[in-house]
Amino acid sequence: MGNVVTLDVGSDGILVATMNLPGRPMNVVGDELMAGIAEAMARLADPAVQGLVLTSGKADFCAGGDLDRMSKWSTPEEPFEMSMAMKRVLRQLETQGKPAVAALNGHALGGGLEIALAFHARFAIDDPRLKIGQPEVKLGLLPGGGGTVRLPRLVGIQQALQICAEGNDLTPQKALAMGLLAGLAKDRDDLMAQAKAWIVAHPKAQQPWDAPKFRFPGGDSRAPAVAQMFSIAPSIAAQKSWGNYPAVQHIMSSIFEGGLLDFEAACVVESRYFAACVMSQESKNIINTLWYQLNAIKKGASRPAGVPPSKVKKLGILGAGMMGAGIAYVSAKAGIDVVLLDTSQEAADKGKAYSQGLLDKAVKKGRSTAEKRDALLAKITPTTDYAKLDGCDLVIEAVFEDRAIKADVTKKAEAVIAPQAVFASNTSTLPITGLAQASARPKHFIGLHFFSPVDKMPLVEIIVGKDTGDETLARGFDYVLQIGKTPIVVNDSRGFYTSRVFGTYVMEGIAMLKEGVHPRSIEVAGLQAGMPMPPLALQDEVSLSLGLHVADQTKKDLAAEGKAYTEHPGMSVVRQLCEIGRIGKKAGKGFYDWADGDKQLWPELTKLYPVAAHQPGQRELIDRLMFAQANEAARCFEEKVLRSVADANVGSIFGWGFAPFHGGALQFINAMGAKAFVQRARELAAKHGPRFEPAAVVVRQAETGGRFIDG
Numbered sequence: 200m201g202n203v204v205t206l207d208v209g210s211d212g213i214l215v216a217t218m219n220l221p222g223r224p225m226n227v228v229g230d231e232l233m234a235g236i237a238e239a240m241a242r243l244a245d246p247a248v249q250g251l252v253l254t255s256g257k258a259d260f261c262a263g264g265d266l267d268r269m270s271k272w273s274t275p276e277e278p279f280e281m282s283m284a285m286k287r288v289l290r291q292l293e294t295q296g297k298p299a300v301a302a303l304n305g306h307a308l309g310g311g312l313e314i315a316l317a318f319h320a321r322f323a324i325d326d327p328r329l330k331i332g333q334p335e336v337k338l339g340l341l342p343g344g345g346g347t348v349r350l351p352r353l354v355g356i357q358q359a360l361q362i363c364a365e366g367n368d369l370t371p372q373k374a375l376a377m378g379l380l381a382g383l384a385k386d387r388d389d390l391m392a393q394a395k396a397w398i399v400a401h402p403k404a405q406q407p408w409d410a411p412k413f414r415f416p417g418g419d420s421r422a423p424a425v426a427q428m429f430s431i432a433p434s435i436a437a438q439k440s441w442g443n444y445p446a447v448q449h450i451m452s453s454i455f456e457g458g459l460l461d462f463e464a465a466c467v468v469e470s471r472y473f474a475a476c477v478m479s480q481e482s483k484n485i486i487n488t489l490w491y492q493l494n495a496i497k498k499g500a501s502r503p504a505g506v507p508p509s510k511v512k513k514l515g516i517l518g519a520g521m522m523g524a525g526i527a528y529v530s531a532k533a534g535i536d537v538v539l540l541d542t543s544q545e546a547a548d549k550g551k552a553y554s555q556g557l558l559d560k561a562v563k564k565g566r567s568t569a570e571k572r573d574a575l576l577a578k579i580t581p582t583t584d585y586a587k588l589d590g591c592d593l594v595i596e597a598v599f600e601d602r603a604i605k606a607d608v609t610k611k612a613e614a615v616i617a618p619q620a621v622f623a624s625n626t627s628t629l630p631i632t633g634l635a636q637a638s639a640r641p642k643h644f645i646g647l648h649f650f651s652p653v654d655k656m657p658l659v660e661i662i663v664g665k666d667t668g669d670e671t672l673a674r675g676f677d678y679v680l681q682i683g684k685t686p687i688v689v690n691d692s693r694g695f696y697t698s699r700v701f702g703t704y705v706m707e708g709i710a711m712l713k714e715g716v717h718p719r720s721i722e723v724a725g726l727q728a729g730m731p732m733p734p735l736a737l738q739d740e741v742s743l744s745l746g747l748h749v750a751d752q753t754k755k756d757l758a759a760e761g762k763a764y765t766e767h768p769g770m771s772v773v774r775q776l777c778e779i780g781r782i783g784k785k786a787g788k789g790f791y792d793w794a795d796g797d798k799q800l801w802p803e804l805t806k807l808y809p810v811a812a813h814q815p816g817q818r819e820l821i822d823r824l825m826f827a828q829a830n831e832a833a834r835c836f837e838e839k840v841l842r843s844v845a846d847a848n849v850g851s852i853f854g855w856g857f858a859p860f861h862g863g864a865l866q867f868i869n870a871m872g873a874k875a876f877v878q879r880a881r882e883l884a885a886k887h888g889p890r891f892e893p894a895a896v897v898v899r900q901a902e903t904g905g906r907f908i909d910g
């Protein structure tokens with residue numbers, strides 16, 4: 200145990216305990232670390248020891264709880280006991296009489312911050328990149344190591360609620376301003392010096408909440424202002440989360456109830472809520488996907504092994520429109536030299552100006568400096584000259600969605616770039632294998648499907664064409680990571696994965712309208728289901744004319760291939776609205792009337808699609824919206840458009856905002872169980888049509904007890 204937390208008593212009589220969990224890149228809270236801290240505390244009994252400074256031997260102080268251990272718990276007693284055991288050590292530490300100071304040399308997050316809160320004072324290095332916070336809520340959890348008990352007593356209930364229920368990090372400066380830190384240090388040496396000086400100056404340390412006349416800063420839960428806040432905070436939270444995130448409610452309850460109780464009782468209440476969060480299906484779903492599967496993706500689970508890692512130094516972008524301009528920005532930001540090409544210098548310059556706009560805003564808000572902005576802009580060369588593409592490791596085309604134009608620019612670029620350079624298309628609908636026919640070297644041709652707006656959306660869908668080589672895929676994958684985005688890898692097929700499944704969500708909403716469901720009920724169902732935007736509003740954003748164009752193109756392509764085309768029942772509505780010019784937000788009118796950044800459901804909509812006398816319940820609508828997506832994702836899995844469960848789940852959340860608390864489109868089925876899914880899908884199919892017939896892969900799972908899992 201000795202090497203988990205090393206102990207060192209200096210000639211000044213101060214014990215320095217350094218956390219350094221072996222074999223891990225970061226310190227994480229678990230039995231080993233807590234035993235090390237307990238051991239450090241035991242040394243304080245030595246009369247020669249004046250006090251304790253806890254710091255870390257790693258870049259971070261402590262990054263949070265050990266999720267691997269959490270995933271093994273199967274009864275609420277286990278998390279309850281673990282959380283109480285941690286708090287017993289920390290409680291003893293803060294009441295043993297001698298001063299103890301936490302020296303935050305790096306991130307103090309989750310359990311890491313909770314440990315620091317049990318120290319009598321905290322100092323941190325004054326680095327804006329250093330993160331302090333309780334992000335547990337983002338994984339559907341609650342700080343179970345005393346965070347919801349100590350924070351309200353230290354910085355007040357309101358600020359504690361924000362820190363715990365929103366989960367956003369604080370910078371050291373902010374933490375200092377709210378009284379969470381005692382001071383800031385220049386560097387590690389200064390940090391240790393200040394921590395030790397505090398110990399010398401406070402030989403008898405006690406926590407504020409152990410002083411006889413302790414009062415919560417800003418009042419406890421009984422104080423009028425706090426009570427008033429608690430009367431509205433749950434409804435504000437529910438308005439945002441539609442009750443889909445129990446952790447938020449549990450955090451509020453723990454802080455509220457803890458604000459009526461003494462310290463010890465509040466600790467027990469917190470542990471009960473912690474256990475409830477750990478046991479919730481929501482946290483299991485989120486941790487499954489946004490922790491394990493996301494980490495697996497980032498570690499390269501979908502990247503061909505054996506290809507050496509690569510980096511793009513020079514990137515060519517063809518088409519400086521909305522997408523090209525965004526791709527140029529994120530790439531230059533990652534330090535890549537970018538050649539941004541369009542048909543006129545004016546258009547190319549306009550593409551570069553997009554970066555200028557974003558950067559000017561960042562400088563104005565103090566998030567960047569003029570030097571950094573200028574350095575980034577210097578990396579983007581706007582041009583019309585193909586010769587400038589010479590030396591590019593990667594070229595991405597983002598010209599109009601037109602096969603002939605795409606073929607033309609592919610040929611022109613390939614005439615200049617090296618034979619082994621990768622050529623990528625950002626097409627949103629055209630199959631990659633077909634586009635690669637214009638290429639002289641289809642092995643080096645790939646799809647890199649970005650999402651709009653490129654600077655905000657975290658996902659890139661990589662599409663592997665029939666002839667795409669492993670090395671090309673690996674290099675595309677490396678580039679996506681290089682620009683700080685998350686890659687998923689899918690096989691070539693109409694609509695790829697994301698557009699195809701996303702489409703089922705909006706089209707289901709539109710089909711409901713046609714059946715006479717009140718448009719407002721449809722929109723509310725989308726939000727209740729946990730989707731970021733309701734279906735009709737979303738179709739307006741994407742534009743109805745684009746939806747129609749894609750459908751018509753698909754029909755034509757399938758006819759050419761001699762295949763049958765089944766139109767979604769919602770498509771006739773899209774066609775009808777397009778015919779009367781209601782093509783979506785860009786025209787100011789679609790399902791909504793859009794004006795001045797505001798929108799209102801078009802009042803005539805219910806005349807065109809009269810509201811039926813019998814209205815289905817919201818549960819039915821929510822199920823239709825979610826089953827349509829999950830079932831289509833399962834079909835993509837079965838057809839091998841999807842290559843992994845992780846890609847399916849992460850892609851659905853990052854690509855089109857599939858309700859994160861379900862853990863993604865396939866985890867939705869896993870969590871429910873294949874049997875229950877098949878049963879409900881068949882009910883929906885009987886009522887609403889064969890599109891709900893459960894995918895064969897799920898039917899097989901229901902029969903054999905299988906689930907979606909990566910090999």
Ligand code: NAD
Pocket residue numbers: 517518519520521522523540541542546596597598599600601604607608625626627628648649650651
């Ligand atoms: P856009 O119309 O904003 O930009 C296209 C740009 O390409 C224009 O600046 C145009 O001048 C330029 N261009 C046209 N022909 C050219 C040529 N021969 N040589 C060089 N430049 C040429 O379109 P966009 O929204 O940026 O879309 C570009 C591509 O990205 C399309 O294939 C589209 O399907 C795809 N895409 C779009 C989105 C989206 O949300 N808009 C999302 C993913 C993918």
